[in-house]
Amino acid sequence: MSIKDIKHYVSLAKGGIQTAKERKELLERQFANLNEQLEILNEAHKKIKTKIALYDEMLETGIDFLNPNDKSKEELAKIAESDLIIYQMPAWWMGEPFIVKKYIDEVYLAGFGVLFANDGRSRADESLKYGSGGLAQGKKVMLSVTWNAPKEAFVESDGFFEGVGVEGVYLHLRKAHEFCGMQWLPIFMCNDVVKNPQIEQYISDYKAHLQKYV
Ligand SMILES: Cc1cc2nc3c(=O)[nH]c(=O)nc-3n(C[C@H](O)[C@H](O)[C@H](O)COP(=O)(O)O)c2cc1C
Known part of the structure; x- marks a missing residue:
C-alpha cells in the first residue's frame, strides 16, 4: 500500500463502523494488487528455477546447452x-x-x-x-x-x-x-x-x- 493510502486508511479507521465499507474496499484493491504481483513473481521464480537447473546440468555434464551448434x-x-x-x-x-x-x-x-x-x-x-x-x-x-x-x-x-x-x-x-x-x-x-x-x-x-x- 502506498504511504498516501496508508494515511487515508488510518484516517478512515478513526471514523468507526461508518467507514468500514470503504476500508474493506481499500484492502480488497490492495489484495488484488498483491495477487497480480504474486503471479508475476511466481512466473519469474519458475523461469529462474529452470535456468538454474540448466546451469546445474551444464556444470554436471560439461555440455554448453546455451550455445548449441x-x-x-x-x-x-x-x-x-x-x-x-x-x-x-x-x-x-x-x-x-x-x-x-x-x-x-x-x-x-x-x-x-x-x-x-x-x-x-x-x-x-x-x-x-x-x-x-x-x-x-x-x-x-x-x-x-x-x-x-x-x-x-x-x-x-x-x-x-x-x-x-x-x-x-x-x-x-x-x-x-x-x-x-x-x-x-x-x-x-x-x-x-x-x-x-x-x-x-x-x-x-x-x-x-x-x-x-x-
Ligand atoms: C541396413 C538395413 C537395415 C534394415 N533393417 C530392417 C529391419 O530391422 N527390419 C525390417 O523389417 N526391415 C529392415 N530393412 C529394410 C528396410 O526397412 C526397407 O528397405 C525400407 O523400409 C524401404 O523403404 P525405403 O524404400 O524408403 O528405403 C533394413 C534395410 C537396410 C538396408
Whole structure:
C-alpha cells in the first residue's frame, strides 16, 4: 500500500463502523494488487528455477546447452514453430536409423529449457514424478515407418517381436517425446515393403490414418 493510502486508511479507521465499507474496499484493491504481483513473481521464480537447473546440468555434464551448434538451433526453431512432427523412416536393424537417433540426441539435448525444463522431479515437491518436466505440450508427434517385416511379426505372441506390437518396438521414442511433453499419435506402419509392396494400399491406409488421428 502506498504511504498516501496508508494515511487515508488510518484516517478512515478513526471514523468507526461508518467507514468500514470503504476500508474493506481499500484492502480488497490492495489484495488484488498483491495477487497480480504474486503471479508475476511466481512466473519469474519458475523461469529462474529452470535456468538454474540448466546451469546445474551444464556444470554436471560439461555440455554448453546455451550455445548449441547452429544446425541444432535451426532445427529447434522448426520444432518450436510446429504443431505436428512426423518422422518418416525405414526400419533399420529393428528400430530407427542411427541418423534419426543422432538428430534426437543433438537437437533435443539443445532443447534443454525449450523442450524440457528438467526430469520433472523436485526435492521440494516429492509428488512430482520423473518425466513430468516437458515444455512442449500442445505439440503432436507421429512415426510413419516402412518395414520389410510383415504385420504378423509384430502382433502374434509367438511372432518375432513377441506380441509387443509396433508401439512396443518404438517405446523409447514415444517416451523421449513424452518426456518433452509432446502428445504421441499412433504409429503408421507399412509392412512387407521389400518382398510384397502394396503401394496403392499403403497410400490409402496412410490417408485414412492421417484423417483419423491428425
Ligand atoms: C541396413 C538395413 C537395415 C534394415 N533393417 C530392417 C529391419 O530391422 N527390419 C525390417 O523389417 N526391415 C529392415 N530393412 C529394410 C528396410 O526397412 C526397407 O528397405 C525400407 O523400409 C524401404 O523403404 P525405403 O524404400 O524408403 O528405403 C533394413 C534395410 C537396410 C538396408
